[in-house]
Amino acid sequence: MSDYIYSIDAKEVNKTFKKKLIETVALKNFNIQIKKGSIHGLLGPNGAGKSTFINILGGLTKKDKGYIKICGLDIDKETKQSKFKIGIVPQELNIDPFFTPYELLELQAGLYGIKKNDRKTLEIINNVGLHDQKDSYARTLSGGMRRRLLIGKALVHDPEMLILDEPTAGVDINLRTSLWEYIKKINKLGTTVCLTTHYLEEAEQLCEYITILNDGEIIANDTKNNLLNTISTKKVSFFLENNSEVPKSLQKFECSIKEKILTILYDKNKINLNKIISIINKENIKFTEINTYDNKLEDTFIKLTKLTK
Numbered sequence: 001m002s003d004y005i006y007s008i009d010a011k012e013v014n015k016t017f018k019k020k021l022i023e024t025v026a027l028k029n030f031n032i033q034i035k036k037g038s039i040h041g042l043l044g045p046n047g048a049g050k051s052t053f054i055n056i057l058g059g060l061t062k063k064d065k066g067y068i069k070i071c072g073l074d075i076d077k078e079t080k081q082s083k084f085k086i087g088i089v090p091q092e093l094n095i096d097p098f099f100t101p102y103e104l105l106e107l108q109a110g111l112y113g114i115k116k117n118d119r120k121t122l123e124i125i126n127n128v129g130l131h132d133q134k135d136s137y138a139r140t141l142s143g144g145m146r147r148r149l150l151i152g153k154a155l156v157h158d159p160e161m162l163i164l165d166e167p168t169a170g171v172d173i174n175l176r177t178s179l180w181e182y183i184k185k186i187n188k189l190g191t192t193v194c195l196t197t198h199y200l201e202e203a204e205q206l207c208e209y210i211t212i213l214n215d216g217e218i219i220a221n222d223t224k225n226n227l228l229n230t231i232s233t234k235k236v237s238f239f240l241e242n243n244s245e246v247p248k249s250l251q252k253f254e255c256s257i258k259e260k261i262l263t264i265l266y267d268k269n270k271i272n273l274n275k276i277i278s279i280i281n282k283e284n285i286k287f288t289e290i291n292t293y294d295n296k297l298e299d300t301f302i303k304l305t306k307l308t309k
Contacts (some may be wrong), residue, residue, distance in 0.1 A: 013065075032218070041203040041206070042194060054088065054196070085159060087156075088163045093143065105124060109121065128151055143171065147167065151164070160190075180206060235265050236293070237293075250283075
């Protein structure tokens, strides 16, 4: 693979769509660097600019201005070569229904000019779990199988980077989990992965780095762990032996007792859990179990997108 640091290096990218007298800003001074070998999440509400950026990378949309390198290649100066560096899995299930998976992958390989002896059609079919369906018409495949077939099509030219636009949309939880495992597998083999998704659990499970967009602008760009730490409020529940009232010493926190469960919200940057337990013990409140709840990416996402409205 080529010697470069970032699979995607984009600086000051702008795109405005014009329709009659109406202008819609899709990307505004967009800057992103996706590290080689990483799994990077590109998140945001509908209309945030995610698909516009992917379409620019794939050559379907032209940026108004800015600078983009794909795997070290300038997309303006080395357009054809840079396209070969990436494989894009679109959100739409755009598959010809009258071809089999084997035929579709062979056709895709031919479009990329890959010689017969260099093709990995059967290997890819096996890897995406479609061996038993390789000779079935695409129209007979389930939605999840078609989704896997799209991933296979994006891999026929052995790209250094895979871009997945809502890869598990409409897929059941079992298949979603198997797709997650496959994404991790190809990443471990050296393929950089950029993922857009509305399933924030998916981003939390897969991504090392996350960029959050809103209204065409980046509002957060950091490691997943750093983003999760931006919310300092934590929640803990104590399962009590007997019903009790919230003592005065705990009323400085947001507390409630319901069905013998004491729930406390606290700022982890100001007090630690051991201090809260100490207060409860001093009040002679007996409990049998403690449950703590970690912050989720969904909490961070909601907080950040609300702040920019």
